[in-house]
Amino acid sequence: MVKDQGQTRSELLPGTLEMLVLKTLMRGPMHGYGIAQYVGQTSDEVLQIEEGSLYPALQRLLLKGWVTAEWRQTPNNRRARYYQLTPLGRKQLVVEAANYNRIIEAIARVMQSA
Amino acid sequence: MSKFLQLFNRLLFLLRRKQLESELEEEMRFHLDMKVQEKIEAGLSPEDARHLALRAFGNITLAKEDSRTMWGFRYWEILWQDLRFGARMLLKKPGFTLAAVVTLALGIGANTSIFSIVNSVLLRPLPYEDPDRIVMVWMDNRKLKIDQDIHSYANYADYRAQNQVFSEMTAISQRSFNLTGEGEPERVMGAAATSSFFSVMRVTPVVGRAFTLDEDQRGRDKVAILNYGLWQRRFGSDPQIVGKSIQLNGISRTVIGVMPAGFTFPGKETNVWVPLAPDPQLMSNRSGFWLTVVGRLKPGVTLEQARAEMGAIAKRLESQYPDINASYGVNLVPLHEQVVGTIRPALLLLLGAVGLVLLIACANVANLLLVRAAAREREIAIRAAHGASRSRIIRQLFTESMLLAMLGGGLGVFVALWGLGVLKSFSPSDIPRLDQIAIDKRVLVFTLAVSCLTALVFGLVPAIQASKPNMNEILKEGGRGGSAGVRAARARHLLVISEIAMALVLLIGAGLLIKSFSRLQEVNWGFKPDHLLTARLQLPRSKYADAQQVRNFYEQLLQRLNAMPGVQSAGAVSDIFLSKTPNSTNFSIEGQPQKIGAESIEVPYDSISPNYFEVMGTPVVKGRPFNDRDVEGSPLVVIINQTFAREFLPGEDPLGKKLKYDSLDGPAPWFTIVGVVADTRRTGFDSEVRPETYIPHAQEPSAGMTLVLRTKTDPAGLTAALGNEVLSVDKDQPVYDIRTMDQLLVEKIAQRRFSALLLGLFALLALLLAAVGIYGVMAYSVAQRTHEIGIRMALGAQKRDLLGMIVRQGMILTAVGISLGLVVAFALTRVMSELLYEVSATDIQTFIIIPLILAGVALLANYIPARQAAKVDPMVALRYE
Numbered sequence: 001m002v003k004d005q006g007q008t009r010s011e012l013l014p015g016t017l018e019m020l021v022l023k024t025l026m027r028g029p030m031h032g033y034g035i036a037q038y039v040g041q042t043s044d045e046v047l048q049i050e051e052g053s054l055y056p057a058l059q060r061l062l063l064k065g066w067v068t069a070e071w072r073q074t075p076n077n078r079r080a081r082y083y084q085l086t087p088l089g090r091k092q093l094v095v096e097a098a099n100y101n102r103i104i105e106a107i108a109r110v111m112q113s114a
Numbered sequence: 115m116s117k118f119l120q121l122f123n124r125l126l127f128l129l130r131r132k133q134l135e136s137e138l139e140e141e142m143r144f145h146l147d148m149k150v151q152e153k154i155e156a157g158l159s160p161e162d163a164r165h166l167a168l169r170a171f172g173n174i175t176l177a178k179e180d181s182r183t184m185w186g187f188r189y190w191e192i193l194w195q196d197l198r199f200g201a202r203m204l205l206k207k208p209g210f211t212l213a214a215v216v217t218l219a220l221g222i223g224a225n226t227s228i229f230s231i232v233n234s235v236l237l238r239p240l241p242y243e244d245p246d247r248i249v250m251v252w253m254d255n256r257k258l259k260i261d262q263d264i265h266s267y268a269n270y271a272d273y274r275a276q277n278q279v280f281s282e283m284t285a286i287s288q289r290s291f292n293l294t295g296e297g298e299p300e301r302v303m304g305a306a307a308t309s310s311f312f313s314v315m316r317v318t319p320v321v322g323r324a325f326t327l328d329e330d331q332r333g334r335d336k337v338a339i340l341n342y343g344l345w346q347r348r349f350g351s352d353p354q355i356v357g358k359s360i361q362l363n364g365i366s367r368t369v370i371g372v373m374p375a376g377f378t379f380p381g382k383e384t385n386v387w388v389p390l391a392p393d394p395q396l397m398s399n400r401s402g403f404w405l406t407v408v409g410r411l412k413p414g415v416t417l418e419q420a421r422a423e424m425g426a427i428a429k430r431l432e433s434q435y436p437d438i439n440a441s442y443g444v445n446l447v448p449l450h451e452q453v454v455g456t457i458r459p460a461l462l463l464l465l466g467a468v469g470l471v472l473l474i475a476c477a478n479v480a481n482l483l484l485v486r487a488a489a490r491e492r493e494i495a496i497r498a499a500h501g502a503s504r505s506r507i508i509r510q511l512f513t514e515s516m517l518l519a520m521l522g523g524g525l526g527v528f529v530a531l532w533g534l535g536v537l538k539s540f541s542p543s544d545i546p547r548l549d550q551i552a553i554d555k556r557v558l559v560f561t562l563a564v565s566c567l568t569a570l571v572f573g574l575v576p577a578i579q580a581s582k583p584n585m586n587e588i589l590k591e592g593g594r595g596g597s598a599g600v601r602a603a604r605a606r607h608l609l610v611i612s613e614i615a616m617a618l619v620l621l622i623g624a625g626l627l628i629k630s631f632s633r634l635q636e637v638n639w640g641f642k643p644d645h646l647l648t649a650r651l652q653l654p655r656s657k658y659a660d661a662q663q664v665r666n667f668y669e670q671l672l673q674r675l676n677a678m679p680g681v682q683s684a685g686a687v688s689d690i691f692l693s694k695t696p697n698s699t700n701f702s703i704e705g706q707p708q709k710i711g712a713e714s715i716e717v718p719y720d721s722i723s724p725n726y727f728e729v730m731g732t733p734v735v736k737g738r739p740f741n742d743r744d745v746e747g748s749p750l751v752v753i754i755n756q757t758f759a760r761e762f763l764p765g766e767d768p769l770g771k772k773l774k775y776d777s778l779d780g781p782a783p784w785f786t787i788v789g790v791v792a793d794t795r796r797t798g799f800d801s802e803v804r805p806e807t808y809i810p811h812a813q814e815p816s817a818g819m820t821l822v823l824r825t826k827t828d829p830a831g832l833t834a835a836l837g838n839e840v841l842s843v844d845k846d847q848p849v850y851d852i853r854t855m856d857q858l859l860v861e862k863i864a865q866r867r868f869s870a871l872l873l874g875l876f877a878l879l880a881l882l883l884a885a886v887g888i889y890g891v892m893a894y895s896v897a898q899r900t901h902e903i904g905i906r907m908a909l910g911a912q913k914r915d916l917l918g919m920i921v922r923q924g925m926i927l928t929a930v931g932i933s934l935g936l937v938v939a940f941a942l943t944r945v946m947s948e949l950l951y952e953v954s955a956t957d958i959q960t961f962i963i964i965p966l967i968l969a970g971v972a973l974l975a976n977y978i979p980a981r982q983a984a985k986v987d988p989m990v991a992l993r994y995e
Contacts, residue, residue: 033145051149052172055142056180063127063184065119071137081141 017049017057019100022085022093025067031080032058058083066092127185138181146171193513200514210486211518214479218522218568220879221475223529224468225564227537228872230530230557232461234550236454241376243316244410249420250452251283251407254428254443258698258716258804261445265407267392268400269431269439273407276427279420280409284311285390286380287404291362292654293348293386294846301652301850302344304362304386305379311387314410315379321345322356322371325389335391338367342375344385362386364656364846380406401438408449421446453547460869463946467623467876470616472568474883477609477616479518480572481887484606485894487511487580494580507581515573516566523565527553530561541868575605606891607927614931615938617877617884618968622939623946624877625960627870630951634863640794642731645682646822646855647829648691649836651847653817664815665746667843672723674839675823680832682824685729688721688816691858692798701807703762704772704784717758718804719775721811721819727753727791729824737769737789744810751810752785756793758805773807785809798862799951821849829854869949881968885975892924893979903983904991913984920983924976925969932965 024035036051061067066089072082085093127134146167153163171177204211239245251273255263265273267285274283286307293300309325318324319339328334338360340349349355359366367388378384396402411420428444447455487494494507502510530553541548651671658664668686675684689697698718702708724740727733735756744751752773759768772784793803811819825832833852840849860867896903903916940956947955 031144032141033148036145050172051145051170052142052174052177053180055138055177056184059138059181059184063120063123065123078144078147079140080144081137 015096016100017053018061019093019096020047020049021054021057021061021083022066022089022096025083025085025089026093029070029072029082029084031074031082033080035083061089064088064092124185124189128190131185134185138178142171142174142177196510196513197517199510200517203514204517207486210482211521214482214518215521215525217475217478217883218519218565219525219529221468221472222523222526222561222564222568223533224876224879225465225472226526226530226553226557226561227533228461228464228468229560230534230553231537231551232465233554233557233560234552235547236458236461237556238547238550240450240453242379242449245449247411247413248314248449249280249409249411249417250447250449251409251424252445252447253403254445256441256443262447263442264403265405266400266403267397267405269442270405270407271397272431273424273427273444276430277409277420277423279412279415279423281412282310282313283407283409284308284314285405285407286311287390288381288384288406289388290652290850291386292364292652292846292848293360293362294364295361297348299841299846299848300348301848302385303381303383304388305381305384306388306390308390311408314408315377316410317374317377319371320374321353322369324371325387329389330391332391332393335389336365336367337370337389338362339371339373339387340369341373341378341385341387345372362388363654365654380408400435417446417448457865459946459949460865463623463949464869464872464876467620467873470620471876471880471883472564473571474613474616474880474887476568476572477613478883478887478890480576481606481609481890483515483572483576484579484609485890487576490580498581504581508577511577511580512569512573515569515577519565519569519573522568523561526565527558527561530557537872540871541864579605603895606894610887610891610927611931611934613884613887614928614968614972615935617880618932618935618965619939619942620873620877620880621964621968622935622960623943624870624873625964626943626946626950626953626955626957627866627873629957629960630949630953631863631866631870633952634799634866637795637799639799639859640732640792640796643855643859645825645829646730647825647832647836647852648823648855648858649821649849649852650690651819651821651840651849653847655817657844657846658817661746661815664817665812668723668811668815668819671821671840671843674843675821675836678823678832678835678839680825680827680835682826683725683729684821684823685723685726686811686819686821687723687726688811688819689718689796690820691796691855692862700776701773702776704774706762715762717807719807719809719814721814721816722808723811726808726822729822730794731824732794733792734789735792737787739789740808740810745812748813750783750785750813751788753789753791753808754787755791755803755806757803758807759790761805822855830857866949866951881971884968885971888924888928888972889975889978891927892920892976893982895923896920896979896983899983900986900991903986904988907986907988908992916984917977917980920980921973921976924980925973928969928972928976932968935968936961936965 020039021035024030024038027038030038032051032054036049036054039047039049058067058069061083062069066086067083068086069081069083071079074080149167149170150160150163153166154160158166168174240248242248250262251265252262253265253269254261265285270283270285274280277283284307286305289304289306291302291304293302307325309327309330312318312324320342322339324339325337329337340355345351345355352358355369355372357368357370359368361367373387409420411417424444424446428439428442431439432442497507497510498504534551534553538548538551653664653667658667672684672686675681678684697720698716700715701717722740724742724744727739734753736759737753740751740753754768763771768787768790771787773787774782774784776782791808794806795803796806797804821836823829823832823836836852837849840847906916939961943955953960
């Protein structure tokens with residue numbers, strides 16, 4: 001893996017961002033920056049989200065009622081907006097994860113067939 | 115579900131728009147700051163760090179823009195656009211808008227005001243705990259055909275002991291008391307009730323305590339509980355009231371409590387409660403009926419179960435005590451039913467009527483919209499050609515309809531406020547809970563719902579019609595009526611037909627009510643109701659213990675009243691006017707076999723002053739009235755009415771015959787019939803005339819009497835003087851229920867007047883709307899056919915022919931509408947038969963005259979546009995384009 005930034009950043013499949021956010025929030029309430037950090041780090045920086053695009057996605061999740069938001073103090077005493085999964089969001093994550101697996105398997109089958 | 119959540123969140127977002135913006139701003143700033151810090155910690159210079167952070171973040175403005183889209187402002191933007199456009203379109207045609215909004219406001223306003231009455235009278239629960247478990251337990255007196263009669267104590271005790279369906283039962287006797295002591299003597303309504311009253315009604319005093327079980331015993335019952343209003347008014351809300359004593363009918367009682375505000379059961383004006391505590395002799399008495407019985411159903415017991423079990427007990431009592439209880443059943447009426455039962459059919463009828471009025475209004479507005487849609491065909495076609503989807507166009511048109519409906523609804527609330535004020539001023543006082551009528555939240559929700567529904571009814575069809583234009587044709591045709599023309603015309607005709615049909619149904623209903631109301635005005639009461647003042651007196655037993663005292667009091671009082679200036683003559687009768695349950699007892703006639711048990715018959719008996727019939731203006735048709743020689747010690751005499759003579763002494767001369775009343779104590783004396791009086795409708799216009807008997811007050815004194823004064827001047831002016839005369843005979847004796855006879859009679863028919871007047875009003879409104887509807891459709895059709903009319907005229911058609919042609923077209927619609935309406939009315943008026951008085955629900959006269967009136971109005975509405983058409987100048991018409 002070449003880690004030259006900006007060149008080999010992998011594009012996300014459409015709709016995957018929301019799933020990643022939901023999955024990240026399974027670990028507990030987190031702010032936008034923290035979510036971006038976590039996704040970047042756990043994917044070994046392969047999945048570099050364009051961090052700005054995180055915010056419209058979060059608004060959508062709020063609208064659908066899958067997450068709730070709350071202003072809290074960070075450990076460094078700064079005010080940040082923490083997002084938290086709702087029960088509805090948990091259910092949605094299960095659905096999306098299942099979908100995702102189906103697609104990945106399908107793609108894998110196609111790729112192996114050649 | 116999630117759709118709703120989203121809509122709700124959208125609304126929330128809209129309301130918090132400013133906050134959302136600033137929060138997003140802050141959270142992005144936080145993100146960038148953290149990122150910069152992270153890079154600095156990794157050893158970069160602040161500038162480089164900032165640069166990299168921004169690059170990683172991407173396009174900030176776009177992120178904000180996308181977020182805004184997520185908040186759904188776009189959704190509201192479209193709505194706002196539609197609303198603005200709709201408002202512009204409405205403003206462009208102020209005539210159309212005004213006509214539509216006013217029509218809707220009238221319809222919605224009428225519905226709102228009637229619903230607010232229905233809401234507070236029928237829908238709002240009674241102010242008791244679990245009010246639907248409280249049931250009135252009446253005696254069904256098949257002998258006198260009174261289905262809500264009162265009980266004897268012995269029967270009450272048996273019902274209470276033997277049933278398993280009521281958790282508790284109470285016996286109540288409505289009383290009135292002379293409240294004396296500090297201040298003016300006052301007549302207060304009250305009730306004597308067993309201590310179980312409080313567990314049946316589930317009410318506890320706000321001050322002090324309820325009756326205890328041992329206060330049900332005679333001797334320990336000298337206590338009283340006050341109504342909140344009386345406590346406030348007469349005792350200045352004295353917090354130390356408990357323990358003080360008051361004088362009721364000359365007996366001293368200790369106040370032990372005050373009921374919560376607004377609690378007045380069983381009467382509207384019950385001001386004082388005392389323990390029932392009958393003496394042992396009365397407790398074992400089965401034939402004296404004096405108790406109103408109320409019960410609270412056990413949890414889980416249905417009304418039907420209760421009816422079955424109580425009915426079985428009644429049967430048992432009938433066979434156990436055949437000489438007394440034969441043909442006495444039991445009749446259970448839920449309290450709510452009892453309170454609103456008489457007014458419910460009238461109110462539901464009115465609600466149905468205003469519903470029809472609103473439908474007619476909708477039909478009119480739909481017609482207006484169809485006409486307008488035709489005029490806007492090109493506009494809509496152009497929008498469609500520019501790529502507007504069909505749903506987008508329907509949405510736009512529907513937004514306009516919604517806007518109209520909301521304007522109409524908003525104005526309608528004001529119409530309703532005004533209407534309610536008017537309604538209250540002439541509505542009968544015996545509508546229960548009238549004072550509580552108001553436009554509350556539930557009414558407003560109703561209005562909103564009705565407005566939305568209205569928009570659906572009048573807006574949807576025109577919107578769908580207009581949204582599927584045949585674009586090619588319209589755009590090609592260059593202006594004149596497009597392809598939708600024929601379809602739209604058919605829709606308009608259908609609307610007119612249904613309008614006429616609905617208006618006819620309303621008119622016939624109103625006609626029937628008005629006819630029965632005019633029948634009521636012609637009721638022959640059997641006495642002269644004008645210039646009569648009536649008032650009620652009740653002498654307390656504590657002060658007037660023996661018959662002689664009672665006799666003396668009334669003799670003295672009547673002497674004074676007869677000498678009063680402005681009074682022609684004054685008399686008295688023991689019964690209360692227009693009371694449905696007169697004092698009555700079993701009787702037998704000399705020479706006829708005595709009838710006992712189920713065979714026995716009751717007649718009302720009344721003590722009267724000798725001049726009573728003269729005062730009332732009731733003719734004595736046979737024999738003589740009572741005179742001053744019919745006193746104590748002289749032979750006992752009785753006067754009967756014509757119905758009595760007809761039923762019990764058919765074909766005989768009643769004069770000289772003797773009858774006796776079955777009394778409990780000792781052998782009953784014989785009364786000789788000395789006169790026969792004309793029948794009167796003393797118990798009200800809607801009950802049949804029953805046999806009646808009258809005895810002289812001097813021979814059979816009664817402590818409670820109704821005074822009747824025939825006056826030379828306006829009887830209402832003598833009210834105060836009458837009170838003073840009573841006080842001058844006994845300064846502690848209040849007189850109450852002072853009313854003119856006209857007032858009493860008006861109150862009796864006020865409910866009917868109310869519904870007749872309102873239904874008449876609604877029917878008139880319907881007629882007007884329908885006439886406007888016909889006129890509108892015909893005028894439009896004439897305007898559209900100007901070209902055709904011109905050609906016909908150019909080809910030699912006469913004005914008369916044209917007039918006939920157009921009027922015929924309109925009258926065909928009218929005839930179809932009327933036939934349809936007649937069928938519906940014939941089926942529907944049956945439901946209002948119980949509201950009619952001596953008029954059949956399918957009264958031929960009404961079913962002929964009303965359609966003729968409607969046809970006449972329709973003819974007029976047709977004729978005006980037709981004449982316009984006939985006046986068309988063929989040259990102008992042919993050039994018209």
